[in-house]
Amino acid sequence: MRLFLNFGMLTFLFVACQSKPSDNTIVTNIFEIGIIADCQYCYCETNGQRFYKNSPKRLSEAVDILNKKELDYTIHLGDFIDRGFKSFDTLMPIWNRLHSKKYHVLGNHDFQVADSLKSSVFQKMDLKGEHRYYSFSRKNWRFIVLDGNDLSFHGSLDALKKKQTDSLYNKLLKDSLPYLQKWNGGLSKKQLNWVKNELDMATEKNENVGFYCHFPIFPMEAHNLWNRNDLIDLIGDYDCVKLYLNGHNHAGAYEKKLGVHYLTFKAMVNSEDKNSFATLLFKQDSVIVKGYGRENSRKFRIK
Numbered sequence: 478m479r480l481f482l483n484f485g486m487l488t489f490l491f492v493a494c495q496s497k498p499s500d501n502t503i504v505t506n507i508f509e510i511g512i513i514a515d516c517q518y519c520y521c522e523t524n525g526q527r528f529y530k531n532s533p534k535r536l537s538e539a540v541d542i543l544n545k546k547e548l549d550y551t552i553h554l555g556d557f558i559d560r561g562f563k564s565f566d567t568l569m570p571i572w573n574r575l576h577s578k579k580y581h582v583l584g585n586h587d588f589q590v591a592d593s594l595k596s597s598v599f600q601k602m603d604l605k606g607e608h609r610y611y612s613f614s615r616k617n618w619r620f621i622v623l624d625g626n627d628l629s630f631h632g633s634l635d636a637l638k639k640k641q642t643d644s645l646y647n648k649l650l651k652d653s654l655p656y657l658q659k660w661n662g663g664l665s666k667k668q669l670n671w672v673k674n675e676l677d678m679a680t681e682k683n684e685n686v687g688f689y690c691h692f693p694i695f696p697m698e699a700h701n702l703w704n705r706n707d708l709i710d711l712i713g714d715y716d717c718v719k720l721y722l723n724g725h726n727h728a729g730a731y732e733k734k735l736g737v738h739y740l741t742f743k744a745m746v747n748s749e750d751k752n753s754f755a756t757l758l759f760k761q762d763s764v765i766v767k768g769y770g771r772e773n774s775r776k777f778r779i780k
Contacts, residue, residue, distance in 0.1 A: 506759075583604070616759070627663065719737060731775070
């Protein structure tokens with residue numbers, strides 16, 4: 478009788494130990510991040526709805542709130558400054574007060590500095606020049622950070638990229654596209670090939686994928702990436718893609734296409750009285766956006 482009880486006890490302990498890692502896996506896949514778009518500071522007078530001189534104060538307010546949370550990381554979605562290389566010196570001490578890990582996406586205004594200083598932008602933003610686009614993984618997610626200024630009239634810094642920029646722009650010019658604006662940009666074939674490789678790796682590892690870019694691809698409007706169709710076609714081949722998050726259109730926007738949530742965050746620089754930033758809570762089957770100030774709160778189902 479004692480032997481039977483001991484065997485039963487051992488069986489119970491074995492089953493309990495086997496089930497515990499599975500429960501822990503569910504718990505540890507939950508994480509939270511901070512997102513800010515278009516801080517876009519310069520020491521300039523207000524222009525329309527752009528309150529440039531308010532941006533350091535708004536960024537500081539956001540940092541104080543985000544530091545009260547246990548965030549995995551915080552990312553800024555481009556246009557950290559509006560113009561002038563010295564504008565970085567005002568913002569970086571505030572940005573560096575963040576307790577979480579920090580990432581930057583390159584925006585078109587981040588290159589609105591003297592030509593001689595454009596190559597120094599990457600160091601200021603803690604980016605390596607050869608890694609203007611990059612990826613990183615968190616839990617069961619892979620985040621792909623795009624450089625929409627790769628081919629552009631402001632961000633292409635070598636002769637080859639400038640030639641490729643002219644070629645892409647002239648190729649699209651005949652189509653009278655609403656987003657073929659010189660303050661937008663596009664992805665090189667090299668970057669698109671890199672994205673495909675990242676998506677292949679995510680598929681192999683059974684990871685969900687979220688994109689970060691300064692430029693939107695949905696909804697279709699004047700702020701879109703030049704060769705959005707190339708990226709849309711590429712994304713369409715992969716079920717792992719769940720999110721595409723961006724700035725650039727200061728009014729914000731949202732659209733869902735083929736199971737992918739495309740969210741444009743509102744610009745911090747447009748904050749006269751209310752701030753604008755967000756946190757995102759990643760759960761097993763959903764992403765919960767908590768908006769602060771003018772940013773909307775919402776919930777996405779992830780299938």
